[in-house]
Amino acid sequence: MLALIDTAAAPEERERMAAALRGVLDDPDALARTQEAYALLDSLVGAAPDDPRVAGAARVLAGCVPRELLPAGPLDHGHAVLRALYEDVAPAQAEVIRRALNIMAEEGS
Numbered sequence: 001m002l003a004l005i006d007t008a009a010a011p012e013e014r015e016r017m018a019a020a021l022r023g024v025l026d027d028p029d030a031l032a033r034t035q036e037a038y039a040l041l042d043s044l045v046g047a048a049p050d051d052p053r054v055a056g057a058a059r060v061l062a063g064c065v066p067r068e069l070l071p072a073g074p075l076d077h078g079h080a081v082l083r084a085l086y087e088d089v090a091p092a093q094a095e096v097i098r099r100a101l102n103i104m105a106e107e108g109s
Helices: 002-008 011-025 030-043 053-064 080-088 091-108
Strands: none
Touching (some): 030 091
């Protein structure tokens, strides 16, 4: 995903995202939160999108991602990059990502 952003984003957008990621890397708790999010996502590989664990996993994932990584303006789940991401993961994982993005967008507004 980062390689795609690096090749497709404008230079100022790449710098904005790099700055946000540097902030995460400087956070000593970020690794633990990220490992928790990945474990939750892994546990949902064979689950249905309406699995009750999806909501909690979405909250954990939303807590890992810097808000600065969200694009300005409304969230477009139909965007080609997001569609490709949703298609590349299991259905419950895609739902976690959708919900996490919605949580982040709501908190950012």
